Amino acid sequence: MGKVLMKGNEAIAEAAIRAGCRHYFGYPITPQTELAAYMAKRMPKIGGVFLQAESEIAAINMVYGVAATGRRVMTSSSSPGVSLKQEGISYIAGSDLPALIVNVQRGGPGLGGIQPSQSDYFQATKGGGHGDYHLIVLAPCSVQEMADMTALAFDLADKYRVPSMLLADGTIGQMMEPVELPQAQEPVFEEKDWAVTGTKCKRPHHIVNSLYLVPEELEKKNFERFETYRRIEENEVRYEAFRMDDAEYCVVAFGIAARVAKNAIVAARNEGIKVGLIRPITLWPFPKKALADAAKQCKGFLSVELSMGQMIEDVKLAIDCSRPVQLCNRAGGMIPSPDEVLAGIRALCGQEV
Amino acid sequence: MTTQILIAGFGGQGILFAGKFLANKGLLEGRQLSWLPSYGPEMRGGTANCSVVLSDEPVGSPIVNKPDVLIVMNLPSLDKYEDAVVPGGTIFVDSTLIGRKVQRNDVRVFYLPATQLAQQNGIATLANMIMIGKVLKECDFTGFDNIEDAVRTVVSAKHADLFDVNLKALKLGHDS
Structure with missing residues (x-):
C-alpha cells in the first residue's frame, strides 16, 4: 500500500x-x-x-x-x-x-x-x-x-x-x-x-486492584x-540525533519544536555554527545518557519548547548542569519561528567565555 | 526545490480545501509535503489560513512563516502577511474582496476578481479554486496537468456532483 x-x-x-x-x-x-x-x-x-x-x-x-x-x-x-x-x-x-x-x-x-x-x-x-x-x-x-x-x-x-x-x-x-x-x-x-476474564469456575479469581492497606505490601508493590x-x-530510551557528529552546540527539542529547530540548525550551519539536535522520542524514559555524552563534546545546550520551560529541567539534570543550558520558547499556543530559534542558537554561542 | 505556500482568508471560503487540493496534487507527483490548517473556534467568518509546503526533500517545519506564494482572499490577511512574503515571491489577490493594491515592488502580484467571477459563472462557493487555477498557471512549483486526479482525491464520494464545478473553477482561474 x-x-x-x-x-x-x-x-x-x-x-x-x-x-x-x-x-x-x-x-x-x-x-x-x-x-x-x-x-x-x-x-x-x-x-x-x-x-x-x-x-x-x-x-x-x-x-x-x-x-x-x-x-x-x-x-x-x-x-x-x-x-x-x-x-x-x-x-x-x-x-x-x-x-x-x-x-x-x-x-x-x-x-x-x-x-x-x-x-x-x-x-x-x-x-x-x-x-x-x-x-x-x-x-x-x-x-x-x-x-x-x-x-x-x-x-x-x-x-x-x-x-x-x-x-x-x-x-x-x-x-x-x-x-x-x-x-x-x-x-x-x-x-x-x-x-x-471470568474463571468459568476453573481457576482462582484474578483481582485487579490498586488498594493495599498494609504498608509493607504497598511498599513491596512500589519497589x-x-x-x-x-x-x-x-x-526503551529512544531519540534522534541530527548533525551531532561534529556539533559544538546542542539543541534539544521534541515534537513540533524539533521540526522548527531543524530548519534553524540548517540555517546556523550555513553561518558556520557547528550545532546539532538531540530529539527525545521517549520523554520518559528521558535520553539522559545521550545528553550526558553530548555534554562531553558540546559547549552549551538550547532547550526549545512550546512552554515556559519544562523539559529544560531534565536537560540540566541529564548533564548534571555541567554546561550552560538556555531556553528558547513561546507559550500559550504560539510556536517559535526558525528565525527565533536561530537567534537563540546565536545567543548561546555568544555566551561562551 | 521547496515551495512554501500560505493561503489566507475567512472561514467558509474554502481556504483549507484549496490547500488540500495542492497537497494532494503534490502527493500524486510523489513529492514531500505538509498541510497545516490554522483557524479559530468558528465554523464560518473567523480567520482561516493554511500552510502548504511542497518539497523534494523531507519537510522541516510545516509552519509557513515566509511564504514563496501568498494567496489572500480578504483584506486582513493581506495586511497581516504582505510583508512576510520572500523577495521575489508571488502574491495572488482576490480583487473582488480586497480593494487596495500590494505596496511592495519586490514581489510578483496577480489581481483576480475571483469572487465576482465565481458569482457570474454560477459557482459562487468556488472562488477559492478559481484562485488556485490562476496559481497553477503563473507558478512553476506544479503544473496544470493531472488536475482531474487531484480534484477526485479531494472531492469526497458523497459530494461527487461537485467534481465538474471544481474543474470548471480551476479552468476559469487558469484562463483568466
Whole structure:
C-alpha cells in the first residue's frame, strides 16, 4: 500500500485499529476531535466499540475496566481533558495495566486556548496523578510517527504492563502529511495470568486492584513497579540525533519544536555554527545518557519548547548542569519561528567565555 | 526545490480545501509535503489560513512563516502577511474582496476578481479554486496537468456532483 494523506489525529486512530485496538472511549475536545470522530465512524464497522462518555473521567474509567480484561484499549483528549483523566491514570498505573492515553496538547493552564502547546510535559513525565508512578511517554514529530508510535505505545504498554502516553500537540494532530500505515494485525487475545476474564469456575479469581492497606505490601508493590521502570529506562530510551557528529552546540527539542529547530540548525550551519539536535522520542524514559555524552563534546545546550520551560529541567539534570543550558520558547499556543530559534542558537554561542 | 505556500482568508471560503487540493496534487507527483490548517473556534467568518509546503526533500517545519506564494482572499490577511512574503515571491489577490493594491515592488502580484467571477459563472462557493487555477498557471512549483486526479482525491464520494464545478473553477482561474 502506498502513502496516503492523513491528519495526525486520524493516523493515530487508524494505526490503533491496525494494532488490534477495538475499544475506544473518549470525549470531544479541540484539537484532537478528529481522532474520536474517526473512531466513531470506523469502530462500529469492524465490530469494535466507540463510546462517547459523559465526561473524560468516565472515559478513563472505562479504559481502566477494559484494560483489566487484557484487551487493547485507548482514550484521547487534549490538555484540560487529560487533567480530568489523571485520577484514573494513577489507578491504571497502580493496577499495573496496559492502556494508551493520547494527549494532543493545547495551550494552558485552565481552559487555555485551542492552539498547539507542549506545556503538559511535566504532567506527562512526572506523574500527573498521585503516587509514585510513570507512564511511558512517546513524542511523535510527524504524521508518520503518529502512526508508528501508536503501534509502539501499545506494544510497550503490553510488554511492561505500564500505561503509555502519546504526547502530541495541536500542530502534529491537525497537519496532514503522507503516511505509510502499518500492516493491520487482527486483535490477538492471549490468556494473561492477571486479566479479569471470568474463571468459568476453573481457576482462582484474578483481582485487579490498586488498594493495599498494609504498608509493607504497598511498599513491596512500589519497589516491584520501580524495578519494571528501571528495565524500561535500560531498554526503551529512544531519540534522534541530527548533525551531532561534529556539533559544538546542542539543541534539544521534541515534537513540533524539533521540526522548527531543524530548519534553524540548517540555517546556523550555513553561518558556520557547528550545532546539532538531540530529539527525545521517549520523554520518559528521558535520553539522559545521550545528553550526558553530548555534554562531553558540546559547549552549551538550547532547550526549545512550546512552554515556559519544562523539559529544560531534565536537560540540566541529564548533564548534571555541567554546561550552560538556555531556553528558547513561546507559550500559550504560539510556536517559535526558525528565525527565533536561530537567534537563540546565536545567543548561546555568544555566551561562551 | 521547496515551495512554501500560505493561503489566507475567512472561514467558509474554502481556504483549507484549496490547500488540500495542492497537497494532494503534490502527493500524486510523489513529492514531500505538509498541510497545516490554522483557524479559530468558528465554523464560518473567523480567520482561516493554511500552510502548504511542497518539497523534494523531507519537510522541516510545516509552519509557513515566509511564504514563496501568498494567496489572500480578504483584506486582513493581506495586511497581516504582505510583508512576510520572500523577495521575489508571488502574491495572488482576490480583487473582488480586497480593494487596495500590494505596496511592495519586490514581489510578483496577480489581481483576480475571483469572487465576482465565481458569482457570474454560477459557482459562487468556488472562488477559492478559481484562485488556485490562476496559481497553477503563473507558478512553476506544479503544473496544470493531472488536475482531474487531484480534484477526485479531494472531492469526497458523497459530494461527487461537485467534481465538474471544481474543474470548471480551476479552468476559469487558469484562463483568466
